[in-house]
Amino acid sequence: MNIFVFETSLEASQYAYDLVAKALESGASTFGLATGSTPEELYSIIRDSDLDFTDAKAVNLDEYYGLPADNDQSYAYFMKKHLFDAKPFAQTHIPNGTATDVEKEIEDYNTILSENPVDLQILGIGSNGHIGFNEQGSPFDSKTRLVDLTDETIQANKRNFESEADVPKKAFSMGIGSILESKQIVLMAFGENKAKAVKETVHGEVTPNVPASVLKNHSNTVILLDKAAASQLDPS
Numbered sequence: 587m588n589i590f591v592f593e594t595s596l597e598a599s600q601y602a603y604d605l606v607a608k609a610l611e612s613g614a615s616t617f618g619l620a621t622g623s624t625p626e627e628l629y630s631i632i633r634d635s636d637l638d639f640t641d642a643k644a645v646n647l648d649e650y651y652g653l654p655a656d657n658d659q660s661y662a663y664f665m666k667k668h669l670f671d672a673k674p675f676a677q678t679h680i681p682n683g684t685a686t687d688v689e690k691e692i693e694d695y696n697t698i699l700s701e702n703p704v705d706l707q708i709l710g711i712g713s714n715g716h717i718g719f720n721e722q723g724s725p726f727d728s729k730t731r732l733v734d735l736t737d738e739t740i741q742a743n744k745r746n747f748e749s750e751a752d753v754p755k756k757a758f759s760m761g762i763g764s765i766l767e768s769k770q771i772v773l774m775a776f777g778e779n780k781a782k783a784v785k786e787t788v789h790g791e792v793t794p795n796v797p798a799s800v801l802k803n804h805s806n807t808v809i810l811l812d813k814a815a816a817s818q819l820d821p822s
């Protein structure tokens with residue numbers, strides 16, 4: 587994997603934008619998208635750009651289980667607000683957080699992924715090294731499934747909810763196996779609280795204990811960091 591360190595998250599996001607624009611120009615039709623604070627600047631740059639996604643498709647990594655799309659903490663709501671309202675896609679896919687038939691929702695999402703191979707996948711990283719909602723221990727060949735969120739993830743994400751009790755305890759997540767099928771992966775990490783996970787991803791062994799470490803097995807992954815997230819990396 588190629589690692590680039592930028593002075594600021596904005597500069598890193600601008601670089602990510604250039605990769606997205608280049609992919610679109612080269613005919614990429616399916617973009618794997620992430621939520622969280624990390625891609626917000628990227629989505630803002632895209633919103634202000636003249637990129638046209640009306641022929642493209644978007645598949646999102648994950649969704650909280652139990653939250654309807656109109657709940658302002660759902661990832662469906664996040665994507666509408668940060669990207670889709672301003673930049674319409676031909677198709678957008680996000681797991682349905684309120685699906686009553688969980689097995690069918692999972693099967694349908696895996697079908698969507700196999701019919702729409704991802705050309706470029708945007709990723710953030712959890713402070714414990716998770717990608718999507720693939721928590722520590724997630725098998726590297728996993729597909730979409732309903733996962734239990736770890737306490738660390740609930741703690742990290744509670745800032746967006748009124749109280750910790752409101753944070754869903756489960757989520758639908760695209761699996762690591764599906765993420766690895768993307769032709770190109772762009773992982774971004776910003777801030778001091780990501781520095782340990784970044785260090786373990788880059789310098790540690792490839793292990794399910796650090797889900798992002800599996801990206802070392804992917805032939806076209808770029809990691810974009812700000813200085814704080816890179817602060818525990820070996821300078822060489």
Ligand code: GLP
Binds near residue numbers: 717
């Ligand atoms: C959530 C999402 C991940 C995201 C992570 C980090 O757990 N499921 O896709 O990468 O949070 O979020 P943030 O970018 O807000 O730090």
